[in-house]
Amino acid sequence: MTATTEAPLSTKRRKSTSARQNLFGWMFVGPFAIIFLAMLVLPIGYALYLSLFQKSLIGGTRFVLFGNYVKAFSDPSFLDGVWFVITFSLVLIPLQMAVSLAIALILDIIVTRFARFSRLMIFMPYAIPTVIGALMWGFLYSDTFGPLAELFGTFGAQAPDFLSRNLIFYGLLNIVTWQWAGYYMIILYAALQGIDPTLYEAARIDGASQWQIVWRIKIPMVAPALLLILVFALIGTLQFFNEPKILQDLAAGSIPNDFTPNMYAYQQAFSLANYNYGATISFALGAVVFICVYIFLFATRKRGSIFS
Template identity: 50%
Template sequence: MAARERRRRQLIIPYLFLLPFLVLFLLFLVLPLGYALGISVFADRLVGGTVFVGAENYVRAFTDPAFLGGVRRLLVYGVFQVPIMLGFALVLALVLDSGVTWFRTLFRLGFFLPYAVPSVVAALIWGYLYGQDFGPFAQLAGYLGLPAPDFLSENWILPSIANIVTWEFTGYNMIILYAALQAVPGELRDAGAVDGAKGWQIALYIKIPLILPALFLTVVFSIIGTLQLFNEPQLLQPLAPGAIGQAFSPNLYAYSLAFTNQQYEYSAAISFALGAVVVVCSYVFMLVTNRGEARG
């Protein structure tokens, strides 16, 4: 009996430690998602009130020009923003790993510090810097007698937001890649150096191929973050009303539907439709990279 009681305790005690997390996970993630999924299959009618419509909201979402236009806009945005951001992160990680810099801890902290700044604060800071009437770039242009650059115009709004996101998340991705580089066996680097390989050759032919799984992970995270873009356009919208509309990004569109138009059911369907797009894009990327590794 004592042995049976001991085994029972060994089975129960881990779940007791997990219980606080499981309760919070259930209350603040599972239940809200279940509620949103539940209301997404209903719709408000002028006659009849709230009625069950099944998949009608989802069919409407995937044929909605506003939603599809937002997804297309973010895919275009991600095509140039993600490679630039991860390119910077990889270079910084390689520089730190090479040992050629002094005060590596200080540099690592400095590169990572922008990620510690909340995205809301970062968007407000860059909104001030971009300001055509009051920002430092506008003031400098005025001193030089030049027209103030309109970074928040329709033509420049995507690069401007991409710059903010790159500033925010380069350090985060650098830490992931730097940690992966620290796991590269020193013997391989030494063997490359003995064979006469230069520093850039060791990085290109030894280090980078060995950290490809970590690099692919940062790409997946970046794809997810790109399609979920919300804070930056939402906060810049008052400064650029002509460039950032209610459907600039799918998340901003869902927010506008819910809190401006009170279309909560359709907003929930838009959110789940966006989740499906995120899953498909991430899966396609992982499928392509896995096939590439298999061929290699």
């Protein structure tokens, strides 16, 4: 690809400019490019390579081409994990977006000191490591430390156990929403603040109500920010690991080692030393994420995405 897109100059001048542009362009991008190749391209290539082999105690390492992938896509542990993260995303992402959008819209309407303070407090969980976030909620859910038994007990009711097998889905849903809603809210709030206020005035003169302004102006105007959030949430959720891993010990028996694809890959690689199969699962998961996001972005491109 040639890079000379400037207006026609004399050939000699253009040549020297373009050489200069090449030299300095690559000098600035170079250090990152090296890390990119070493820490992203190489590991991906290596994961693909590892995934083409199988290791056994008797036969040693042998080339199996897509054998591991055939195994993964018929392995109930992997498939159930993929199914779990997909269903989890389908519930989580709309919920998270609704919560963060609602808060951002409220904060956009009321501009009091209290509102400013609450904006900061609601954002706070973002600064907390997911490990600690999961642990805090694990304590709150626990019947030993948590307030749930006490609270429900005063009404004479049985407290729900969010660490039980049936409710762990909701337990995790709450943790992830709590952790990220504030960050998404800040992004949406900034996008709302960027809207030209004269639009609201124009709408109001045309007789629009506050609700109509929200639905017809504010939400469509922050659509690119919503899309950005959706993509990040999708990438994050499909590789779900930290929260279930931390709750695994607290929620005895509710979270098996193959709960999510990432946990399964971790178990295969580091508990069973089966790096080939672990790499297969990682690579397959990475490909699933990449393809999902890419298709999604392609489908929504017209509406103005950050990646278009």
